[in-house]
Amino acid sequence: MPDPLLELHGLSKNFGALTVTSDVSLTVLPGEIHAIIGPNGAGKTTLIHQISGTLRPDRGTIRFAGQDVTALPFERRARLGLARSFQITSIVPGFTALENVALAVQARSGSSFRFLRPVAGEAALNDEARAALDTVGLGQVADRTAATLSHGEKRQLELAIAIAMNPRLLLLDEPLAGAGPEETERLIGILRDLRSRYGILLVEHDMQAVFALADRISVLVYGRVIVTGTVDEIRGHPEVRTAYLGEDALA
Numbered sequence: 001m002p003d004p005l006l007e008l009h010g011l012s013k014n015f016g017a018l019t020v021t022s023d024v025s026l027t028v029l030p031g032e033i034h035a036i037i038g039p040n041g042a043g044k045t046t047l048i049h050q051i052s053g054t055l056r057p058d059r060g061t062i063r064f065a066g067q068d069v070t071a072l073p074f075e076r077r078a079r080l081g082l083a084r085s086f087q088i089t090s091i092v093p094g095f096t097a098l099e100n101v102a103l104a105v106q107a108r109s110g111s112s113f114r115f116l117r118p119v120a121g122e123a124a125l126n127d128e129a130r131a132a133l134d135t136v137g138l139g140q141v142a143d144r145t146a147a148t149l150s151h152g153e154k155r156q157l158e159l160a161i162a163i164a165m166n167p168r169l170l171l172l173d174e175p176l177a178g179a180g181p182e183e184t185e186r187l188i189g190i191l192r193d194l195r196s197r198y199g200i201l202l203v204e205h206d207m208q209a210v211f212a213l214a215d216r217i218s219v220l221v222y223g224r225v226i227v228t229g230t231v232d233e234i235r236g237h238p239e240v241r242t243a244y245l246g247e248d249a250l251a
């Protein structure tokens, strides 16, 4: 088995008396989609915040690509290749799709493009941005203003922005939220293509999409991982069925 890209050991976090993450341990392997599912309020988003570095855990460790990153700030983790896809709110509506992605390329590369002649620097930025847009199937709309993109295209643009960070692991928090059936199918296809290039930690409510995509699934209930397993193991697991009682998501 390859070394894990991401390893969480005994991660715990309380907000006052409320335990939001309780002794969470899991791994994401290179080329794997590891999905986190769980009822509303189970602690999925706060877990993502701790992994990306915007929230400090009270206990436990986070290792990324063999390095302990528990104490590193968000930007340092991003530079190591831990990319979180941000919600649509981080897209600049008045910029084109290409400009939005070029901004992310520029943020990642810092001053490195400054050493090129201005025109060459801009061309290099745009080439990288175009490649990221092509990867998520948005090459045709590169020059459209982001505000005019459909909801599904905006979700694709978020993925392109995350890819422009040159990541090794993508942290995706509900990448299908608000997408219609056709958009969902398209996004599932894109995520499937991305799997061969990145490890993916996927938080997603759309259970059919999770079952279609995930190599492994961890089920979070009240901040605790109650089981990690393959799609078949999770579908048939009695405790998971109990946690979702009343929902037909596992049908």
Ligand SMILES: Nc1ncnc2c1ncn2[C@@H]1O[C@H](COP(=O)(O)OP(=O)(O)OP(=O)(O)O)[C@@H](O)[C@H]1O
Pocket: 015, 018, 020, 038, 039, 040, 041, 042, 043, 044, 045, 046, 047
């Ligand atoms: N900053 C905060 N201060 C206090 N409590 C918080 C804070 N952020 C989240 N919580 C609480 O922590 C718990 C876990 O929230 P979280 O958003 O991580 O759950 P979730 O599994 O992502 O939920 P959903 O599926 O509805 O998005 C919830 O009870 C929430 O109200």
